[in-house]
Amino acid sequence: MAEVTLKDVALASGCSIATVSRVLAGTRPVGAETARTVREAAERLGYRPNHVARALRSRSTGTVGLVLPQITNPFFPTLVRELEHALHAEGRAVLLADCDDDPETEAARIAALLSRRVDALLLIPVDERRSREAVAAAAAQVPLVLLDRGCGPGVADSVAVDNAAGMALVLEHLAATGRRRPCFIGAAGTASTAVERRAAYEAGAAALDPEAPGRSALGDFSVEWGRAAVDRLWPSRPDAVVCANDLIAAGALQRLRQLGADVPGEVAVTGFDDIPLAGLADPALTTVRQPVGELAAEAARLLARRPAGGDPGPRRTVRLAPQLVVRASSVPDPRPLDRTRSASKV
Amino acid sequence: MAEVTLKDVALASGCSIATVSRVLAGTRPVGAETARTVREAAERLGYRPNHVARALRSRSTGTVGLVLPQITNPFFPTLVRELEHALHAEGRAVLLADCDDDPETEAARIAALLSRRVDALLLIPVDERRSREAVAAAAAQVPLVLLDRGCGPGVADSVAVDNAAGMALVLEHLAATGRRRPCFIGAAGTASTAVERRAAYEAGAAALDPEAPGRSALGDFSVEWGRAAVDRLWPSRPDAVVCANDLIAAGALQRLRQLGADVPGEVAVTGFDDIPLAGLADPALTTVRQPVGELAAEAARLLARRPAGGDPGPRRTVRLAPQLVVRASSVPDPRPLDRTRSASKV
DNA sequence: CTGAAAGCGCTAACAA
DNA sequence: TTGTTAGCGCTTTCAG
Numbered sequence: 001m002a003e004v005t006l007k008d009v010a011l012a013s014g015c016s017i018a019t020v021s022r023v024l025a026g027t028r029p030v031g032a033e034t035a036r037t038v039r040e041a042a043e044r045l046g047y048r049p050n051h052v053a054r055a056l057r058s059r060s061t062g063t064v065g066l067v068l069p070q071i072t073n074p075f076f077p078t079l080v081r082e083l084e085h086a087l088h089a090e091g092r093a094v095l096l097a098d099c100d101d102d103p104e105t106e107a108a109r110i111a112a113l114l115s116r117r118v119d120a121l122l123l124i125p126v127d128e129r130r131s132r133e134a135v136a137a138a139a140a141q142v143p144l145v146l147l148d149r150g151c152g153p154g155v156a157d158s159v160a161v162d163n164a165a166g167m168a169l170v171l172e173h174l175a176a177t178g179r180r181r182p183c184f185i186g187a188a189g190t191a192s193t194a195v196e197r198r199a200a201y202e203a204g205a206a207a208l209d210p211e212a213p214g215r216s217a218l219g220d221f222s223v224e225w226g227r228a229a230v231d232r233l234w235p236s237r238p239d240a241v242v243c244a245n246d247l248i249a250a251g252a253l254q255r256l257r258q259l260g261a262d263v264p265g266e267v268a269v270t271g272f273d274d275i276p277l278a279g280l281a282d283p284a285l286t287t288v289r290q291p292v293g294e295l296a297a298e299a300a301r302l303l304a305r306r307p308a309g310g311d312p313g314p315r316r317t318v319r320l321a322p323q324l325v326v327r328a329s330s331v332p333d334p335r336p337l338d339r340t341r342s343a344s345k346v
Numbered sequence: 347m348a349e350v351t352l353k354d355v356a357l358a359s360g361c362s363i364a365t366v367s368r369v370l371a372g373t374r375p376v377g378a379e380t381a382r383t384v385r386e387a388a389e390r391l392g393y394r395p396n397h398v399a400r401a402l403r404s405r406s407t408g409t410v411g412l413v414l415p416q417i418t419n420p421f422f423p424t425l426v427r428e429l430e431h432a433l434h435a436e437g438r439a440v441l442l443a444d445c446d447d448d449p450e451t452e453a454a455r456i457a458a459l460l461s462r463r464v465d466a467l468l469l470i471p472v473d474e475r476r477s478r479e480a481v482a483a484a485a486a487q488v489p490l491v492l493l494d495r496g497c498g499p500g501v502a503d504s505v506a507v508d509n510a511a512g513m514a515l516v517l518e519h520l521a522a523t524g525r526r527r528p529c530f531i532g533a534a535g536t537a538s539t540a541v542e543r544r545a546a547y548e549a550g551a552a553a554l555d556p557e558a559p560g561r562s563a564l565g566d567f568s569v570e571w572g573r574a575a576v577d578r579l580w581p582s583r584p585d586a587v588v589c590a591n592d593l594i595a596a597g598a599l600q601r602l603r604q605l606g607a608d609v610p611g612e613v614a615v616t617g618f619d620d621i622p623l624a625g626l627a628d629p630a631l632t633t634v635r636q637p638v639g640e641l642a643a644e645a646a647r648l649l650a651r652r653p654a655g656g657d658p659g660p661r662r663t664v665r666l667a668p669q670l671v672v673r674a675s676s677v678p679d680p681r682p683l684d685r686t687r688s689a690s691k692v
Numbered sequence: 693c694t695g696a697a698a699g700c701g702c703t704a705a706c707a708a
Numbered sequence: 709t710t711g712t713t714a715g716c717g718c719t720t721t722c723a724g
Contacts, residue, residue: 003701005700005701005702006701006702006703007701015710015711016710016711016712017701017702017703017711018702018703018704018710018711018712018713019709019710019711021701021702021703021704022703022709022710025702025703027703027704028709029709030709030710031709031710034709034710048460048461049461049701049702050402050461050463050700050701050702051461051462051463052398052401052402052407052462052463052700052701052702053402053700053701053702053703053716054701054702054703055398055702055716056396056398056399056402056700056701056702056703056716056717056718057701057702057703057704057715057716058702058703058704058716059716061398062462063441063462066442070427071417071423071426071427071430072423072424072427072622074420074423074622076423077417077418077420077422077423078418080417080442080444081416081417081418081444084417084442084443084444085444085446088443088455088458093441093443093458093459093462094441094442094443095409095439095440095441095442096412096426096430096440096441096442097430097434097439097440098426098427098430098431100431109434112434112439113439114394115394115395115396115397116397116398116408116409116439117396117397117398223626250626254626254628257628276418276420277623277626280569280596280600280623282600282603282628349717351716351717351718352717352718352719353717361694361695362694362695362696363695363717363718363719364694364695364696364697364719364720365693365694365695367717367718367719367720368693368694368719371718371719373719373720374693374720375693376693376694377693377694380693380694395717395718396716396717396718398716398717398718399700399716399717399718399719400717400718400719401700401718402700402701402702402716402717402718402719403699403700403717403718403719403720404700404718404719404720405700
């Protein structure tokens with residue numbers, strides 16, 4: 001299995017290795033006749049370009065680093081899948097890094113990817129603040145796009161769902177179906193998803209009921225917290241439990257059922273993200289779907305747009321419109337309300 | 347941010363680039379004094395080795411390709427996480443490929459990774475048969491370890507859970523808790539997990555009840571199939587529904603509840619894999635936990651063991667012992683039965 | 693133990 | 709349009 005190189009193909013096709021390179025890489029125009037001969041010889045010899053050599057010379061590896069907090073977070077696999085496909089379609093490979101939800105691990109992973117000379121970085125930061133330093137340093141070296149979560153202003157390009165719009169869709173739906181006493185189970189902390197969703201609840205719920213913003217409990221994005229928070233909020237007899245993500249909502253649903261509550265008759269429950277679990281819950285969860293495919297496409301587009309040269313330039317932020325998915329946890333006989341999706345750039 | 351190279355470090359430390367390389371890569375013995383000077387200079391200049399150049403020269407990229415059917419299958423993220431950590435600990439990076447459950451995409455992804463010169467491949471085949479050709483070809487080029495699922499005999503090293511032992515644990519537990527009329531919801535097809543689990547059910551259930559092996563329905567590994575299969579099997583009044591994986595079990599659980607069945611009082615339900623969803627189901631699912639961490643560690647070990655040179659040598663197969671996790675879907679008041687875990691090599 | 697020199701396979705100037 | 713010539717940054721003989 002002796003490696004076939006450009007030289008071999010050049011020898012076999014009777015032209016220089018430069019020409020062969022140009023044909024196979026499609027870098028520059030080449031005579032039609034020669035091109036055919038070369039391609040034929042390459043085919044016949046079973047030539048496979050050596051990406052390593054190419055990368056060394058051209059200073060571009062054709063790889064993108066994908067750094068995320070925890071692949072086991074059920075929202076990420078779908079996103080990873082879309083990103084992998086979008087990038088592969090452009091002939092780029094994905095180096096995956098899992099940070100174990102720890103900013104120090106994250107910094108180490110970023111450094112490792114950088115020393116592997118990734119062309120760019122796609123990154124979902126572990127923490128709004130504690131990730132900032134490492135992210136900013138990385139953004140100075142390669143094009144970097146923040147996904148799903150922010151990391152302070154002006155640090156890098158970013159693309160995320162419009163959390164406020166999503167929460168507004170939920171509240172609008174609850175109002176339209178006659179709910180008047182909503183409450184909120186959210187996440188404490190500075191993560192942009194946590195902040196934006198709870199702010200949007202507070203802003204929107206006040207219109208429904210002046211007391212509503214006060215009926216909220218803040219913990220983390222977990223099922224356990226969803227269960228615990230219900231015990232805190234249920235005594236106030238809400239007719240809707242708005243949750244900051246689907247995991248919380250799944251926990252809330254479980255606990256409400258244990259307490260004998262009638263969902264959705266007595267109380268509606270809503271989530272956010274539309275992870276696979278949402279459709280499986282019983283009753284199935286009304287939630288806000290993130291446009292994962294577009295998120296991935298937009299991230300790829302931002303990467304392509306930003307020049308490889310270290311020039312920072314102005315940061316771009318893309319916000320994608322979410323979609324409400326109505327299921328049995330908020331109405332007895334769900335009938336999906338399709339919302340049109342659109343992207344707005346800021 | 348001019349790249350610091352070996353040459354710069356050599357210049358700054360007053361010795362040759364060869365010596366610097368030897369110090370920094372630790373390849374050969376170097377005088378203690380020189381070593382210190384070199385390391386100091388490297389530190390001071392902020393030298394970062396260029397993995398691409400190193401790879402070209404040493405013919406080893408330090409990357410491993412991880413190829414899987416679908417990252418959105420809820421069993422895989424945990425496995426990916428463990429593999430990523432195990433490999434990163436050895437200083438290797440992970441190139442991720444998602445095959446969309448399609449053997450042709452799988453073949454393309456394998457080819458792409460190979461042309462990127464991965465040192466090795468970790469692969470969960472899409473299909474027992476249709477993946478074989480591409481996998482065998484790849485295994486001829488780089489060390490390759492099959493994970494979780496097989497791909498025909500003698501194709502490559504492989505490591506997987508002992509599916510038969512897992513099913514035996516389930517049946518044993520059901521027998522011990524007084525169940526006498528089990529039925530089985532499995533997956534059709536040739537995937538090794540499907541075959542092994544249903545064979546083990548048939549073998550083990552006969553001891554419980556001669557009619558039991560006949561009470562089985564075969565579909566795929568999905569929630570939908572779990573729901574549908576219950577409608578087929580419930581009329582035969584089983585007192586236990588043994589499922590080939592957790593997704594099926596989740597569907598079965600849902601449908602049984604809709605039918606008003608009392609779980610676990612009237613009928614027990616069991617799964618396989620122990621995906622995160624299992625603990626969240628209501629009632630929580632009794633299932634078989636795969637030793638994911640050990641699976642990953644063993645895979646990494648097999649890779650390390652196999653020489654980079656194309657010498658096939660005998661294939662190794664490692665089977666890891668699973669663990670029964672008893673939850674509320676099989677007993678009213680669950681108390682975990684801890685099984686000792688051990689690895690046996692064949 | 694250390695240095696000099698030869699490439700790994702490819703692409704990018706620069707000529708022709 | 710094509711060929712020639714330098715390297716990319718590193719590791720690895722081969723001498724010393």
